[in-house]
Every structure is written in structure tokens, then in C-alpha cells.
Amino acid sequence: MLYLDKVSYTYSPGTAMAMPALHEVSLEIPDGQFIGIIGHTGSGKSTLIQHLNGLVKPTGGVIYYNGRDIWDEDFSRKELRTKVGLVFQYPEHQLFETTVVKDVEFGPRNMKLENLEVQLRTFEALKTVGISDELYDASPFDLSGGQKRRVAIAGVLAMKPEVLVLDEPTAGLDPAGRDEILEAIFRIKRERNITVILVSHSMEDVARFVDRIIVMEHGSVKYDGSPKEVFRNYKELEEIGLAAPDVTYLTAMLRERGVGLPDVATTVEEAADMIERYCKH
Amino acid sequence: MIKANKLAYEYIRRDEEGNVEGIIRALDGVDLEIKKGDFVAILGHNGSGKSTIAKEINAILEPTEGTLFVNGLDVSDESKIWDVRQSAGMVFQNPDNQIVASLVEEDVAFGPENLGVPSPEIKQRVAYALEKVGMEDHRGSSPNALSGGQKQRVAIAGILAMKPKCIVLDEPTAMLDPGGRREVIKTLHELNKKEGITILLITHYMDEVTGADRVIVMDDGKIVMQGTPREIFSKVDEVKSHHLDVPQVTELAYELNKRGFRFPPGVLTKEEFINALLG
Ligand SMILES: Nc1ncnc2c1ncn2[C@@H]1O[C@H](COP(=O)(O)OP(=O)(O)OP(=O)(O)O)[C@@H](O)[C@H]1O
Ligand SMILES: Nc1ncnc2c1ncn2[C@@H]1O[C@H](COP(=O)(O)OP(=O)(O)O)[C@@H](O)[C@H]1O
Ligand SMILES: [Mg+2]
Ligand SMILES: [Mg+2]
Numbered sequence: 001m002l003y004l005d006k007v008s009y010t011y012s013p014g015t016a017m018a019m020p021a022l023h024e025v026s027l028e029i030p031d032g033q034f035i036g037i038i039g040h041t042g043s044g045k046s047t048l049i050q051h052l053n054g055l056v057k058p059t060g061g062v063i064y065y066n067g068r069d070i071w072d073e074d075f076s077r078k079e080l081r082t083k084v085g086l087v088f089q090y091p092e093h094q095l096f097e098t099t100v101v102k103d104v105e106f107g108p109r110n111m112k113l114e115n116l117e118v119q120l121r122t123f124e125a126l127k128t129v130g131i132s133d134e135l136y137d138a139s140p141f142d143l144s145g146g147q148k149r150r151v152a153i154a155g156v157l158a159m160k161p162e163v164l165v166l167d168e169p170t171a172g173l174d175p176a177g178r179d180e181i182l183e184a185i186f187r188i189k190r191e192r193n194i195t196v197i198l199v200s201h202s203m204e205d206v207a208r209f210v211d212r213i214i215v216m217e218h219g220s221v222k223y224d225g226s227p228k229e230v231f232r233n234y235k236e237l238e239e240i241g242l243a244a245p246d247v248t249y250l251t252a253m254l255r256e257r258g259v260g261l262p263d264v265a266t267t268v269e270e271a272a273d274m275i276e277r278y279c280k281h
Numbered sequence: 282m283i284k285a286n287k288l289a290y291e292y293i294r295r296d297e298e299g300n301v302e303g304i305i306r307a308l309d310g311v312d313l314e315i316k317k318g319d320f321v322a323i324l325g326h327n328g329s330g331k332s333t334i335a336k337e338i339n340a341i342l343e344p345t346e347g348t349l350f351v352n353g354l355d356v357s358d359e360s361k362i363w364d365v366r367q368s369a370g371m372v373f374q375n376p377d378n379q380i381v382a383s384l385v386e387e388d389v390a391f392g393p394e395n396l397g398v399p400s401p402e403i404k405q406r407v408a409y410a411l412e413k414v415g416m417e418d419h420r421g422s423s424p425n426a427l428s429g430g431q432k433q434r435v436a437i438a439g440i441l442a443m444k445p446k447c448i449v450l451d452e453p454t455a456m457l458d459p460g461g462r463r464e465v466i467k468t469l470h471e472l473n474k475k476e477g478i479t480i481l482l483i484t485h486y487m488d489e490v491t492g493a494d495r496v497i498v499m500d501d502g503k504i505v506m507q508g509t510p511r512e513i514f515s516k517v518d519e520v521k522s523h524h525l526d527v528p529q530v531t532e533l534a535y536e537l538n539k540r541g542f543r544f545p546p547g548v549l550t551k552e553e554f555i556n557a558l559l560g
Binding site: 040042098137143144145146168172178241243246247253259268269276279 | 292294297302325326327328329332374375428429430452455456457458459460461462463485487488521524525526528529530532533536537540542551554555558559
């Protein structure tokens with residue numbers, strides 16, 4: 001379990017360039033939740049999640065991992081980074097080896113696992129993200145944009161983290177790839193009962209997969225609730241550069257036109273059920 | 282405006298010693314014609330060859346086989362490279378990698394300066410371009426202080442200032458929040474309608490292509506579907522077989538039809554859906 005107690009962060013504090021990015025963010029992240037983080041560019045999403053594995057040190061407040069302050073002197077942040085796996089927003093920043101396989105192996109090798117285990121995890125992870133063996137020996141830099149992203153995700157999956165944090169992992173993926181990866185992450189989450197935190201600009205994806213949405217706005221938490229609770233505020237979300245899934249607008253419009261749907265919908269499936277039930281009455 | 286005939290491109294993959302390890306045929310016999318003033322969207326799975334086509338149109342890559350003409354210029358003709366690039370400007374995915382100057386107006390002026398345009402005209406062009414993308418109030422700002430959507434509009438203005446006939450955008454909205462995406466797509470439609478600029482938009486967001494004149498679907502280096510958005514999205518199963526999707530409203534109508542409803546094929550907008558449902 002992760003706990004953030006009034007976490008604040010300012011880039012270049014005390015200088016003329018000081019840039020406050022988080023203001024006293026308090027969050028409880030219980031084990032096994034699937035959380036979506038949304039917010040306009042610059043709202044503090046990336047800054048927030050880089051705190052979760054100790055990549056940046058808060059300028060105020062405390063972060064607890066299983067009850068321990070992660071900035072305590074005797075707390076191993078190196079180990080924390082294998083438990084809280086972070087896939088960066090720009091995958092090309094995460095790829096550096098000469099072949100795809102070496103790149104994915106890097107994490108588990110650093111964990112001092114046995115050779116066989118490293119290889120098994122590598123192939124499993126590559127399979128999960130849909131990278132076929134033709135590309136195993138290719139240089140990560142010669143891949144298409146979407147292929148690079150998949151390899152970066154595989155590299156983190158191979159470490160089998162307890163908390164998986166993904167910063168806009170589906171940007172640049174084709175729709176089938178988006179579904180494939182999110183479904184794979186959903187499955188892994190269920191099988192291993194891990195916590196997943198997904199930063200995304202795709203409201204449709206967030207609505208489909210997560211239990212809880214955290215909306216960031218100017219470095220603070222603006223909303224925190226189930227997809228339904230959050231997307232009901234679709235008008236307010238638009239004012240802060242966001243949106244709701246298209247079916248939310250559609251069902252809201254139908255309700256305005258007097259169609260007696262019980263609520264707005266957030267997924268296609270749910271909208272279909274609501275409209276079917278309404279029309280068969 | 283753009284005419285490709287049996288266009289093919291092969292990347293050669295080499296090992297550390299420089300020996301050929303493999304050949305990837307990224308484009309495989311593409312025939313394509315885009316008319317002046319068209320708004321064309323290109324869809325396709327990861328690795329299907331979209332960016333490779335974009336780089337061909339911008340004369341960054343030379344065709345391995347076949348021919349490609351941009352604004353009547355043969356991209357294989359090295360003496361015409363700069364003319365090709367001026368006719369068809371490119372906008373890329375990552376807004377941060379495209380900004381070169383520390384002020385918005387300097388950034389927009391960069392292209393025409395390189396073309397050797399005289400200064401008084403550069404001023405005019407910068408003012409025109411920033412106005413067209415709705416960024417005139419930010420001319421004196423630092424690009425770093427802008428949102429992703431605003432940065433992309435500045436990148437588009439930088440291309441506009443070179444007076445191109447055509448703009449090719451390779452996933453310009455992939456890294457933007459929903460508000461930024463709305464801004465960029467709206468800007469592209471305005472440039473297309475009011476300025477007559479030919480737009481070639483590569484995207485993975487299905488809802489961004491519903492307003493295009495034509496949609497092209499690529500699969501493994503080939504064009505496999507072509508038509509209006511309605512024609513394309515009425516073939517839900519075929520679209521999905523190419524690793525793509527349909528807009529949510531289309532999907533919803535399709536799902537309800539499976540349950541006995543009778544929506545016409547290829548419902549694209551919320552208004553169409555509501556009209557069809559409430560009759
Ligand atoms: N520099 C390169 N060297 C070798 N192969 C490459 C290179 N760039 C691309 N490829 C390969 O060429 C094919 C087409 O790539 P391209 O970048 O055109 O795809 P794309 O349709 O733009 O994909 P995406 O949606 O992921 O951006 C892929 O198989 C890719 O791996
Ligand atoms: N390395 C950095 N140096 C200075 N300021 C930064 C840096 N990274 C982010 N910021 C600023 O911090 C704020 C939050 O940014 P970020 O966490 O990247 O937001 P998001 O991920 O939601 O787009 C923004 O104002 C941004 O400009
Ligand atoms: Mg970010
Ligand atoms: Mg591409």
C-alpha cells in the first residue's frame with residue numbers, strides 16, 4: 001500500500017526558475033486497485049508518479065510504502081524501483097541496449113535473478129506485449145513508434161513489480177494494440193493481484209478498465225472517484241482541457257431529449273444495455 | 282497534389298559489422314492519388330508504413346521502387362528536395378522536439394528565414410500563420426510555457442509560414458490531452474476549408490477522422506481500404522481485422538444492431554445516432 005501525505009514538489013526551488021508542480025497531494029493507494037490518472041498537460045501527472053518509486057524527492061510531505069517512509073535513511077530505494085515499476089511517458093528514453101531482448105533483460109538481470117529465470121521472464125513479457133520473435137534481435141531504435149512503446153512496457157513487466165505505474169502507455173499504439181496491452185495489464189493485475197496506476201489521455205480506455213479515477217488540475221487532486229462519479233462532471237472536465245468518453249455525451253444528450261436512461265454511461269457496453277432496456281419497455 | 286505509383290520502400294537492417302541482417306519492405310506497391318484541397322486521413326496498425334509514406338512525401342527517404350510526385354515534383358530528383366519540402370510541410374508527434382527557438386514568433390520565423398525570405402515578408406508570414414492557428418496572443422511567449430496542444434499549433438504555424446500547399450501530420454495528437462486534440466483537429470479543418478491547404482493526417486484516434494474527405498487504411502505496407510469515413514466505418518469487422526477500431530458511436534449502433542435494432546450502417550455522429558433512434 002502506498003500513502004502520500006501532503007506531498008508537494010517544486011522544480012528548481014529557491015531559484016528564479018522555481019516551478020511548483022504539486023501542492024499538498026494526499027492519496028491512499030490500497031493494494032490491488034486499478035487507478036487511472038487524468039489531467040491536462042502540465043497538471044502534474046508525471047511529476048506525481050515519479051514520486052511513487054522514489055525517482056524524485058518531494059520538497060514537502062511524506063510518501064509511505066507499506067508503512068515505511070521511502071526517504072528514510074535505511075530504506076532501499078533501489079529495491080523499491082523493482083517493486084514499483086515505472087514505464088515512462090517517452091519510451092525512447094527507456095530503451096538503450098543494442099537489441100530488443102537485451103533491453104527487456106536489463107531489469108531482471110539487475111535484480112540478480114538466475115539466467116534461466118531472466119530469459120523466461122523476458123520472453124513472457126515480450127509475448128504479453130505482442131512483440132514477435134522476428135524483432136528480438138533488432139535494435140530498439142529501428143522500431144516503429146508503437147513497437148518501441150511495447151518493448152519499454154515489456155522491460156518493466158519482466159521485473160514483475162507489485163505496483164505497475166504506466167505513464168501514457170498507449171499513446172501511439174494502434175487500437176488493437178491499445179486493447180491488447182490494456183487487456184494484458186488487466187489480466188496480470190488479476191492474476192498477480194498487483195496495483196496498477198495508469199496515466200492516460202484516452203478517456204475511453206480509462207473508463208473501461210479502472211476502478212478509480214484521480215483527476216489532476218494545477219498540481220492538486222480535483223476529483224477522485226469511480227469512472228461514473230468522475231465523468232458525470234463532463235462539463236467541468238471540458239473546462240480543464242479534458243473530456244468524457246463519447247458515449248457519456250451521447251447518453252447525456254439522450255437524457256436531455258427526454259429519453260429515460262437511469263444515468264449517463266461511460267462505456268459502449270453499458271450504453272448499449274441502458275438503451276436496450278429503455279427501448280424494450 | 283500527391284501521386285504515388287507502385288511506390289515501395291525497403292529499410293536495410295545491418296548488424297554491428299555492417300552486414301545486411303534483414304530487409305524490411307515497409308511500403309509494398311502503394312498507388313495513391315491525393316488531390317489539391319483534400320483532407321485525407323491515414324490509419325494503420327503499428328509498423329504498417331504510415332510514417333514511411335510521410336517521410337517519402339517529405340523527401341526524407343528516397344523510393345526503393347516506383348515513383349512519387351509531390352506538387353508535380355519527383356521526390357527522387359535530388360535537386361528538387363527543398364522544393365518538395367516547401368510544398369509539403371511535416372508536423373511530428375512530439376511537440377517538444379519540434380520547437381527550435383526561445384520565442385514563439387522566432388520559432389515560426391525559422392522556416393521562412395531558412396528559405397531566404399526577405400525580413401518584411403517574414404514578419405507578415407509569421408503574423409498570418411499565428412493568426413491562422415489562433416496563437417497570435419502568444420507571439421512573445423516562450424514555447425516552454427505552452428500546453429501540448431498550443432505547441433503543436435505553433436509547429437503547424439511554423440510550417441504555414443513556409444506557404445506549403447500540403448501539410449503532412451504524423452500523429453500530431455498522440456501526446457495531447459483531449460482539449461489539445463480538439464484544438465489541433467479544429468485548426469486543421471479550418472486551414473483546409475479557408476486556406477485550401479491539402480491535409481494528410483496520420484492518427485490512431487478513430488474519432489479524429491470522421492470529418493475527413495477520405496480515409497486510407499494501410500496494412501503491412503499496402504493500402505487495403507479506401508473511402509469516405511462512412512464507407513470505411515460501416516465495415517466494422519473489416520476495419521477491426523486490420524487492427525483498427527470504429528468511433529464509439531458507430532460501435533454502439535453496431536452493438537445495438539446485433540440486439541435487433543436497425544441503425545443504418547456507419548452512423549458516425551451523436552446527432553445521427555439520436556435522429557436514427559428517435560426517428
Ligand atoms: N529506421 C528503420 N530501420 C529499419 N526498419 C525500420 C526503420 N523505421 C521503420 N522500420 C520498420 O518499417 C516498418 C514500417 O514502419 P513505420 O515507421 O512506417 O510504421 P508506422 O505505420 O508509422 O507505425 P506506428 O503506428 O507504430 O508509428 C516497420 O516494420 C518498422 O519496424
Ligand atoms: N524537468 C522539469 N523542470 C521544470 N519544470 C518541470 C519539469 N517537468 C515538469 N515541469 C513542470 O511541472 C508541471 C507539471 O508537469 P508534469 O508533471 O510533466 O505534468 P503532466 O505529466 O500532467 O503533463 C508543469 O508546469 C511542467 O511545466
Ligand atoms: Mg506527463
Ligand atoms: Mg509512425
